[in-house]
Amino acid sequence: MTKVLMRGNHIVGESAIRAGCRYYFGYPITPQNEIPEYMCQRLSKLDGGTFLQAESEIASIHMVIGASMAGGRVLTSSSGPGMSLKQEGISFLSALELPAVIVNMSRGGPGLGNIAPAQSDYLQATRGGGHGDYRNIVLGPSSCQELADLTFEAFNLADKYRIPVVILGDGMLGQMMEPVELPLELKIKKLPHKDWILTGAKGRPSRFIRSLILDPVEEEAHNWKLMRKYERITKEEVKWETFLAEDAKMMVVAFGIAARIAKGAIKRIREQGLKVGLFRPISLWPFPNKVIKEFTERIRHFFVFEMNMGQMVEDVKLALGGSSEIHFYGRPGGIVPTPLEISRVITSKYHQKRLG
Amino acid sequence: MEKVFSRPRSLKKTPFHYCPGCGHSLLHRIVGEVIDEMNLQEKIIGIPPAGCAVLAYNYFYIDMGEASHGRAAALATGLKRALPDRVVFTYQGDGDIAAIGTAETLHAAARGENFTTIFVNNGVYGMTGGQMAPTTVLGQNTTTSPGGRKEKRDGFPVDLSKMLAVTKGSAYIERTAVNSPANILKTKKAIAKAFQIQLEGYGFSLVEILSPCPTNWKMDPVEACRWIGEVMTISFPLGILKDVTGEKKDAY
DSSP: OOOEEEEHHHHHHHHHHHTTOOEEEEOOOTTOTHHHHHHHHHHTTSTTOEEEEOSSHHHHHHHHHHHHHTTOOEEEEEOHHHHHHHHHHHHHHHHHTOOEEEEEEEBSOSTTOOSSBOOTTHHHHHTOSSSSSOOOEEEOOOSHHHHHHHHHHHHHHHHHHTOEEEEEEEHHHHHOEEEEOOOOOOOGGGSOOOSSOOSOOTTSOOOEEOOOOOSHHHHHHHHHHHHHHHHHHHHHOOOEEEESOTTOSEEEEOOHHHHHHHHHHHHHHHHTTOOEEEEEESEEESOOHHHHHHGGGTOOEEEEEESSSSSHHHHHHHHHTTSSEEEEEEOOTTOOOOHHHHHHHHHHHHHHTTOO | OOOOOOOOTTBOSOOOOSOTTOHHHHHHHHHHHHHHHTTOTTTEEEEOOSSGGGGGGGTBSSEEEOOOTTOHHHHHHHHHHHOTTSEEEEEEEHHIIIIITHHHHHHHHHTTOSOEEEEEEOSEETTTTSEEOTTOOBTOOBTTBTTSBOHHHHOOOOOHHHHHHHSBTEEEEEEEEOSSHHHHHHHHHHHHHHHHHHHTTOOEEEEEEEOOOHHHHTSOHHHHHHHIIIIIHHHSOOEEEEEOTTSOTTOO
16 A cells, blocks of 8 residues: 655545545634645535535534434534534534534634644543533544544544544644555445434435423433443543553653654653653543553553643543642643653653652 | 315324414414425425424424524535435524524525525514514514613614525525415415425525514414514515526526
8 A cells, every 4th residue: 555645634634535524514714724625626526525615613513414414424624713613513413413523623722822733622622512411532643644544433433323523633733744544435335324314204204303302301311322322432432552651660641743742752761761651542532541540550650741731631630540640741822842842851750750 | 075174294293382373383384285285295304493493393294403593504504415306494483593593594595505494583582481583673572672672772673584685696585474364375385486496496595474473472363463464564574575586597
């Protein structure tokens, strides 16, 4: 299989189309504009393809709902401020149990913030983000190859569980170019059959899809049904990676592009003979609680690094349950620290704790 | 004995939850009759709103997908783009379509999206208890325009249909009422025409219906019907606001 050199945002589009996505609805916002532009070019040449630039993020997410109700594989993408606007529709997608894939190439915030890479939307993504009691599957790729693979897989997960899947990238991942091996294209006819979609009640009883459930007893039952689905996902869809973790005395925990930087830092630190490893959650929800907890049997120090003021660190604390010391280093606001900077901070903590 | 009047096939045998004298019951029946007569039951998909008609899916024997408040036009866009050979309609109230959903509706019309909107205008937010709506007429008393709507305090009512009529991309816009047998027949004809225009692919079609809300207007049903004719139609005159069917399909 040959590799092609592609930009992250273009990879999202190509992978989505190869996964059978034929509908894209979105609104321009930096740093993800190459996704709608790519989808516009590709979908206009594909049979049954629809690209539509909506009048707002709110409209675009509700167009996603419409196409998903009709049974299509559908994509939307945005960044920071636009994701806030999409939250209404994401809550509805969850309540209506509709599959969809939503990409967030996140940027510095809050407010308009800036267009530099940041990880400031971790809590919004992993806690649902909108109103009501729900979770989305959230995947955090850290390379262009992983972006290709996870975008493809996101469509399968969305259909399998009838759930919105969020790809939490950042401006750097969207803009950078790397050689990737693209996933093989799925045959549209081989996509999963859906027996719940709205197509007009031809030769069958009519159906409806709704989220208003006035009777609290029924609404509670619906919530428990969602909860059972989330429990299944928590058991079956946890993804993570470790790097030089076998003999580590200190474990760095980082996701997405921050983990990529941390890897570079750890390589430098290892050259000095310090035993530092990396734990990288790939599924941010469900968070790999059990796996990371197992490391506490021999590792007492966890060093969380994020490009924000400390969001995933809350999940690490919950997972470890006070059984280890957790240190945190963050750079919010769109700052991308170098591996050298991170290696110095980690090394300093390593010596301070007399691990070496 | 020959049966000359019965429930439309596309309506379920579920009693309506609507208040006595409410226009929604009438309109559900009218829409049901049109669906039957045009033989659309197996190819039509309806989109109920957030509002009094949110439970419409309990009454129609057709596929329905509920929209959140104001977003029906966006949802219909996604659905119709995915299924261009089906008939898609939204069923929305005045608060839903002319306040929170203005942008979605106007842009769907501007794009010439080929679906139909049934816009039920009763001048109040009915489901939430009769607050002022974008279509509340000047002088009309509501729970949030006490003493009657005043332009300096509350602003002017919004004539969304007129806005949509001047928007290139809309194909057919008509305003009717359900306050008399003659107007009910006109409403039925307008809805049938709107569906036909969609079948022929002309683009966005909308029928606005002035509809009584005796409960929130604090009137009896007869009084409410009279008030539509005497007061409401001054701000919202009945008639066809736009019809491109005489023109070429790509006229816009």
